[in-house]
Amino acid sequence: MSKTGFWQRLRFKFRISVLNENTLNEVWHIRLSRINAILFVFGLFVVVFALFATIIWFTPLRNYLPGYNEDIRRELVMEMVRVDSLNQQLTFQQNYLSAIRDVLSGEIASDSLQTLDSMTIVQQEKLMEERSPITSEFIAQYEAKGLDNLTLFAQPNAVQVPAFFRPAHGVIMSHFNAQAGKYGISIVTPANENIVSVLPGTVIYTSRTMDNEWMMIVQHGNDYLSLYRHLKRLMRQPGDHVQAGESLAIASDKNPLKFELWCTGNAINPEEVIAF
Numbered sequence: 257m258s259k260t261g262f263w264q265r266l267r268f269k270f271r272i273s274v275l276n277e278n279t280l281n282e283v284w285h286i287r288l289s290r291i292n293a294i295l296f297v298f299g300l301f302v303v304v305f306a307l308f309a310t311i312i313w314f315t316p317l318r319n320y321l322p323g324y325n326e327d328i329r330r331e332l333v334m335e336m337v338r339v340d341s342l343n344q345q346l347t348f349q350q351n352y353l354s355a356i357r358d359v360l361s362g363e364i365a366s367d368s369l370q371t372l373d374s375m376t377i378v379q380q381e382k383l384m385e386e387r388s389p390i391t392s393e394f395i396a397q398y399e400a401k402g403l404d405n406l407t408l409f410a411q412p413n414a415v416q417v418p419a420f421f422r423p424a425h426g427v428i429m430s431h432f433n434a435q436a437g438k439y440g441i442s443i444v445t446p447a448n449e450n451i452v453s454v455l456p457g458t459v460i461y462t463s464r465t466m467d468n469e470w471m472m473i474v475q476h477g478n479d480y481l482s483l484y485r486h487l488k489r490l491m492r493q494p495g496d497h498v499q500a501g502e503s504l505a506i507a508s509d510k511n512p513l514k515f516e517l518w519c520t521g522n523a524i525n526p527e528e529v530i531a532f
Contacts, residue, residue, distance in 0.1 A: 267291055270287070270288055272287075272288060333444065334446060337444065337446050338446040340425065341425045418455055418476075418477075420454045420529050421453065421500040423452060423454055423484065424449050425449060426443040426445035428443055428527070429444050429512055440514055440517070441515055442513065442515075443515060444513075445512065447509055448506055448507070449506070449513075450505075451487060451506065451513060453498040454517070454530065455474075457475050458474065458497050459473075459494050459504070460474065460494060467486075467510075467511070469488065469510075470488070470490050470505060472492070472505060479519055479520045481518040482518075484504060485513070485515075486507070487506065488507060489506040491503050491505050517530075
């Protein structure tokens with residue numbers, strides 16, 4: 257098979273005709289070779305590809321492409337966090353107004369009221385201390401089988417885990433990994449979010465970091481130590497005593513909050529003891 261014969265077959269033209277079925281007159285015809293057909297299909301593919309690329313690039317469909325507009329996705333996460341924070345603040349305001357209405361109507365005495373933060377702390381402590389019937393049955397069954405490692409749940413003198421308060425509202429972006437040198441977690445918070453103390457304690461150290469932000473260390477009971485980084489403005493000074501849930505500082509607008517929890521010199525995974 258010679259090259260001349262191959263190119264002749266590619267360039268050989270065929271006549272495609274459209275006939276009238278009744279009169280058999282030719283209505284339309286076209287002369288087309290193999291190479292023309294190949295070029296036509298290729299051109300059609302290019303046109304369709306360009307059309308789809310134009311539609312995707314100049315319409316909102318481009319936002320669904322993987323890796324496109326990460327800034328917008330991050331802003332959506334921040335807006336979701338802000339909406340969640342606003343919903344919680346609205347609930348607090350509704351409870352506050354309801355309490356005032358009940359006091360004014362004489363249904364309850366004003367001295368019997370507690371602050372909203374105190375009520376939240378008490379409720380969390382009750383939830384952590386209460387034992388459900390299913391848990392009690394589970395412990396009883398395995399203790400009866402001689403598994404002594406679970407009897408610590410039934411010991412009245414066992415060490416009680418304190419009820420930790422969430423340091424801030426937000427989305428956890430970086431998790432605890434001691435093997436990789438990450439001794440805490442990173443939390444993306446809304447703008448001007450209050451950073452609160454996770455336990456009652458005393459502020460023992462504050463310092464300005466290299467990126468012109470603040471850090472704070474709070475000493476708690478039972479040898480617990482909490483560390484907060486990337487703070488925009490401090491609301492407490494060294495030596496100040498704070499309660500769980502009280503404001504410590506304002507979160508940074510540039511960097512996520514870095515939170516670490518230590519006990520007797522060992523780093524603890526905050527996600528294992530705090531409900532985020």
